[in-house]
Amino acid sequence: MMPTVQLINEFEEKLKNLSDDELRAKTTAWKEELAKIPDTEEQWKRLDEILPEAFAVVKNAARRLTERKHTFTVCDQPMTWNMVHFDVQLIGGMVLHRGRIAEMATGEGKTLVATLPLYLNALAGRGAHLVTVNDYLARRDAEWMGQLYNFLGLTYGCIEHDQPPDSRREQYAMDITYGTNSEFGFDYLRDNGMATTREQQVQRGYYYAIVDEVDSILIDEARTPLIISGPATVSTHQYDKWKPLVDQLVRKQNMLGNRIASEAMEKFEKGEIEDAGILMFKVKLGQPRNKQLLRMMEDPDKRRAIDKAELSFYADTRKEELFALKEELFYTIDEKSNETDLSEQGREFLNPDDPNAFVLPDLISEFTEIDLDPTLPDTEKDAKKTERQHHCDVQAERIHNIAQLLRAYCLFEKDVQYVIEENKVVIVDEYTGRKMPGRRWSDGLHQAVEAKEGVQIDRETQTLATITIQNYFRLYQKLAGMTGTAETEAAEFHDIYKLDVNMIPTNRPIVRKDANDRIYKTRREKYNAVINEIRECHARQQPVLVGTVSVEASELLSRMWHSRKIPHNVLNAKFHMQEAEIVQRAGQPGTVTISTNMAGRGTDIKLGEGVADRGGLYVLGTERHEARRIDRQLRGRCARQGDPGASRFYVSFEDDLMRNFGAADRMTRIMERFGLEEGQELEHPWLNKSVETAQKRVEQRNYLARKRTLDFDDVMNNQREVVYTYRNETIDTEEPRPLIYEVIDESVPAKVKEYLDGNEPNYTGLLHWVNTTFPLGLNKEKAQFETRSVEENAQFLIEKIKDAYERKSSHEEPAAVKSLERYIILNAIDRLWQEHLYAMDALREGVYLRGYAQKDPLVEYKTEAYDMFVELMANIKNEVLHNLFRSTSNLQAFENFLATLPQFLTREHPPTGAAATTTAAAGEHGDGSGEVTLDLPVRRSLPKVGRNEPCPCGSGKKYKSCCGRTA
Numbered sequence: 016m017m018p019t020v021q022l023i024n025e026f027e028e029k030l031k032n033l034s035d036d037e038l039r040a041k042t043t044a045w046k047e048e049l050a051k052i053p054d055t056e057e058q059w060k061r062l063d064e065i066l067p068e069a070f071a072v073v074k075n076a077a078r079r080l081t082e083r084k085h086t087f088t089v090c091d092q093p094m095t096w097n098m099v100h101f102d103v104q105l106i107g108g109m110v111l112h113r114g115r116i117a118e119m120a121t122g123e124g125k126t127l128v129a130t131l132p133l134y135l136n137a138l139a140g141r142g143a144h145l146v147t148v149n150d151y152l153a154r155r156d157a158e159w160m161g162q163l164y165n166f167l168g169l170t171y172g173c174i175e176h177d178q179p180p181d182s183r184r185e186q187y188a189m190d191i192t193y194g195t196n197s198e199f200g201f202d203y204l205r206d207n208g209m210a211t212t213r214e215q216q217v218q219r220g221y222y223y224a225i226v227d228e229v230d231s232i233l234i235d236e237a238r239t240p241l242i243i244s245g246p247a248t249v250s251t252h253q254y255d256k257w258k259p260l261v262d263q264l265v266r267k268q269n270m271l272g273n274r275i276a277s278e279a280m281e282k283f284e285k286g287e288i289e290d291a292g293i294l295m296f297k298v299k300l301g302q303p304r305n306k307q308l309l310r311m312m313e314d315p316d317k318r319r320a321i322d323k324a325e326l327s328f329y330a331d332t333r334k335e336e337l338f339a340l341k342e343e344l345f346y347t348i349d350e351k352s353n354e355t356d357l358s359e360q361g362r363e364f365l366n367p368d369d370p371n372a373f374v375l376p377d378l379i380s381e382f383t384e385i386d387l388d389p390t391l392p393d394t395e396k397d398a399k400k401t402e403r404q405h406h407c408d409v410q411a412e413r414i415h416n417i418a419q420l421l422r423a424y425c426l427f428e429k430d431v432q433y434v435i436e437e438n439k440v441v442i443v444d445e446y447t448g449r450k451m452p453g454r455r456w457s458d459g460l461h462q463a464v465e466a467k468e469g470v471q472i473d474r475e476t477q478t479l480a481t482i483t484i485q486n487y488f489r490l491y492q493k494l495a496g497m498t499g500t501a502e503t504e505a506a507e508f509h510d511i512y513k514l515d516v517n518m519i520p521t522n523r524p525i526v527r528k529d530a531n532d533r534i535y536k537t538r539r540e541k542y543n544a545v546i547n548e549i550r551e552c553h554a555r556q557q558p559v560l561v562g563t564v565s566v567e568a569s570e571l572l573s574r575m576w577h578s579r580k581i582p583h584n585v586l587n588a589k590f591h592m593q594e595a596e597i598v599q600r601a602g603q604p605g606t607v608t609i610s611t612n613m614a615g616r617g618t619d620i621k622l623g624e625g626v627a628d629r630g631g632l633y634v635l636g637t638e639r640h641e642a643r644r645i646d647r648q649l650r651g652r653c654a655r656q657g658d659p660g661a662s663r664f665y666v667s668f669e670d671d672l673m674r675n676f677g678a679a680d681r682m683t684r685i686m687e688r689f690g691l692e693e694g695q696e697l698e699h700p701w702l703n704k705s706v707e708t709a710q711k712r713v714e715q716r717n718y719l720a721r722k723r724t725l726d727f728d729d730v731m732n733n734q735r736e737v738v739y740t741y742r743n744e745t746i747d748t749e750e751p752r753p754l755i756y757e758v759i760d761e762s763v764p765a766k767v768k769e770y771l772d773g774n775e776p777n778y779t780g781l782l783h784w785v786n787t788t789f790p791l792g793l794n795k796e797k798a799q800f801e802t803r804s805v806e807e808n809a810q811f812l813i814e815k816i817k818d819a820y821e822r823k824s825s826h827e828e829p830a831a832v833k834s835l836e837r838y839i840i841l842n843a844i845d846r847l848w849q850e851h852l853y854a855m856d857a858l859r860e861g862v863y864l865r866g867y868a869q870k871d872p873l874v875e876y877k878t879e880a881y882d883m884f885v886e887l888m889a890n891i892k893n894e895v896l897h898n899l900f901r902s903t904s905n906l907q908a909f910e911n912f913l914a915t916l917p918q919f920l921t922r923e924h925p926p927t928g929a930a931a932t933t934t935a936a937a938g939e940h941g942d943g944s945g946e947v948t949l950d951l952p953v954r955r956s957l958p959k960v961g962r963n964e965p966c967p968c969g970s971g972k973k974y975k976s977c978c979g980r981t982a
């Protein structure tokens with residue numbers, strides 16, 4: 016890439032002689048040229064060709080702004096422009112243009128890097144998006160970099176949280192648009208799931224996007240999908256019903272846990288180490304966060320006894336014993352896999368009358384039994400199977416509800432994973448400590464937590480539209496990303512997003528000193544050491560940035576320091592702007608700043624005066640994070656742009672990471688070998704390695720979990736694409752009539768087949784269906800179905816229906832007909848798609864339960880989802896057919912049409928008693944949908960007209976002497 020850098024700089028040299036207007040003219044010329052290339056591929060090619068000169072233009076504009084000390088305000092703060100792109104930034108820009116991830120360290124100026132490819136790609140006129148992690152950064156970066164775009168004659172905009180649709184549309188219409196991932200994603204959902212006209216939509220396509228802090232957005236945020244929900248039509252859950260019982264059960268188990276732990280303590284004291292270890296292992300199975308258990312894990316002897324018990328029970332030969340051990344508890348819970356399991360005792364407690372209430376029946380055997388039962392008539396077999404299936408569904412729902420409640424009670428802690436605000440459960444992002452209002456855990460877990468906390472269970476809502484962040488970003492024709500830390504997740508970026516990672520060298524060499532981890536037995540000892548270290552830094556006025564892994568830990572540290580009178584700032588994730596100010600100050604002499612996780616904070620720390628001489632910023636991690644990437648983020652906050660700086664992590668065996676994924680056994684042995692004294696620490700490069708091994712294990716597991724979510728969402732994604740495309744086609748088309756005819760052409764033959772394609776063709780049924788759906792007024796004699804083949808009958812009906820439809824529409828305003836036709840299709844899509852989403856949710860829950868029966872849930876899900884989708888599409892079309900003659904834009908026009916029909920047609924009585932249900936159903940479809948709905952073919956729902964009033968058919972005669980004559 017170096018030759019290109021040279022080329023850019025040569026171009027830039029030449030540009031220096033141009034006037035401002037001449038420089039700006041380049042933009043207009045390129046835009047005009049590119050607008051004439053309709054093919055995207057061709058456009059890309061051309062963009063590649065002009066890249067060196069275009070980048071040079073941007074760089075030159077930056078130079079001009081620097082030279083004239085251009086001043087402006089960003090987020091109400093005065094600023095002066097002082098940046099000209101460095102060579103490494105040009106390289107970063109090229110990587111972004113190619114649709115890759117540029118890994119560039121913190122402080123390398125990624126905000127400025129993005130201006131190069133954004134400018135270049137915006138020239139194509141299809142919109143270039145820059146995605147940031149929060150509203151504040153979107154606005155800051157837009158106003159800041161906007162200086163450059165403005166100068167070059169490009170427009171820029173910014174999507175903000177509370178913007179009304181009109182302003183959003185304006186922002187999207189700009190050449191370059193900044194915004195957060197959720198705003199972009201929600202706009203997509205609203206445009207495609209809710210808007211009914213092109214005018215209501217705000218976005219204009221997905222051409223090119225650069226995702227800033229790409230790891231934070233595509234990996235950390237990707238775990239909770241964006242969901243728009245609305246009033247639910249169905250609700251089945253029983254969380255509030257089961258809550259009191261589960262509450263008691265959890266309490267019983269906790270008491271049991273405490274009792275066993277005390278027993279174990281006695282045994283330890285008596286020297287019965289092995290028995291005690293087994294007892295404590297049992298506590299771990301049932302109550303992994305038991306206080307006494309955590310304390311015993313601090314003691315190497317006890318810890319080893321417990322680990323030994325655990326190891327031995329997981330040996331294959333002891334399966335039975337492990338099972339027996341579990342049965343002594345009410346339930347078991349696995350912190351690593353999040354799994355819960357009720358024991359016999361637990362089931363008995365929850366439902367003493369029927370302990371089988373929590374076991375899924377063996378449907379397959381039951382079905383076989385029913386099939387083979389000679390005493391059952393065939394007709395009853397199906398009914399019986401349906402009954403068993405229903406029974407199974409009820410059980411499944413119950414098991415699921417209980418399992419989610421147990422998880423809510425035992426693994427989800429208030430103020431850690433969530434907070435309660437305004438009587439709502441709000442998820443806290445475990446990586447950043449930020450609250451994520453509006454997001455919900457899926458699969459009923461959110462309701463379970465709501466039940467546990469006694470707040471309103473949001474049963475009234477259901478998903479109206481949903482997409483994962485991953486799938487939103489896959490919509491873009493070209494996607495790029497930038498971050499300080501992508502390398503460790505390169506495989507995931509490649510597999511899921513087809514994004515390759517390129518490491519860009521820093522502008523100046525990095526001189527940061529990364530010290531070995533310091534490892535302690537207990538948290539308490541670790542924190543004491545941290546406090547001492549900070550005190551020393553503070554004494555020599557070296558600024559310290561202290562990283563924690565949770566908001567809880569930040570607050571704990573803050574309290575400890577408060578009492579020890581160490582002045583400090585705590586980063587408060589609630590206010591992004593204040594946060595940015597605190598971060599900016601974090602490099603001043605003697606400052607101590609505590610922060611939960613620095614990933615995606617987007618503000619870099621500049622050193623205050625004299626700080627460089629004191630070693631620069633010191634980064635102190637109080638715990639290793641689950642992912643190595645987050646640790647790298649934290650370290651990367653110091654030593655930016657060649658500054659001095661140092662970093663060190665403090666770790667204790669009590670940290671979650673170490674407890675769950677550390678080589679517990681090995682660690683215990685080391686502790687013993689070294690005979691660690693109170694307050695003593697371990698430090699060795701080899702130990703860093705084993706911490707990292709633990710991290711890699713967690714990363715792998717989390718990756719698989721995300722992949723799994725995506726596998727499931729992929730199924731939905733394909734369906735969403737089909738439905739949204741259909742929807743947009745309907746919205747966009749000038750002529751909706753062909754879409755309507757397409758429905759007739761497809762659905763009528765299918766229906767005809769349904770009636771006629773059996774052993775015994777059901778002519779009466781077909782006739783009835785025709786006459787209750789279309790005003791054709793057919794009778795047996797006119798229909799003559801018997802004389803034609805199935806296909807001929809279909810063709811015959813299609814022609815008749817189209818003909819009638821033409822006649823109906825000819826009585827209406829052409830424009831009104833068009834919007835009515837669009838409306839009929841959109842309405843059918845939306846209503847049934849939402850129902851479908853609901854069913855898919857249920858299916859997803861359901862297949863997990865089937866997972867118990869050793870089937871792969873994903874395979875099951877795919878097969879059934881496919882069947883459901885085929886059905887959905889057929890249903891949509893049938894609903895369109897159904898409403899074709901029932902809706903009208905204008906009652907008068909509809910009556911005009913009805914008046915032209917031969918009277919007997921609209922009065923024909925249906926051949927069977929099914930008429931009542933048909934009309935009732937027709938009434939339902941019209942509910943609340945705004946259009947006028949009339950029962951067909953019976954005309955009795957027409958409004959009453961006075962005998963002397965003009966006839967509504969438009970004939971000009973009085974009603975009594977026109978249509979009213981027969982009444």
Ligand code: ADP
Nearest residue numbers: 098099100101120121122123124125126127619
């Ligand atoms: P990153 O996002 O990569 O961490 P930022 O975009 O926040 O970095 O930029 C960090 C700082 O570096 C900003 O204060 C910015 O003004 C400065 N900076 C970036 N590029 C340049 C440059 N070419 N010349 C001078 N300062 C720069």
Ligand code: MG
Nearest residue numbers: 125126617618
């Ligand atoms: Mg940044």
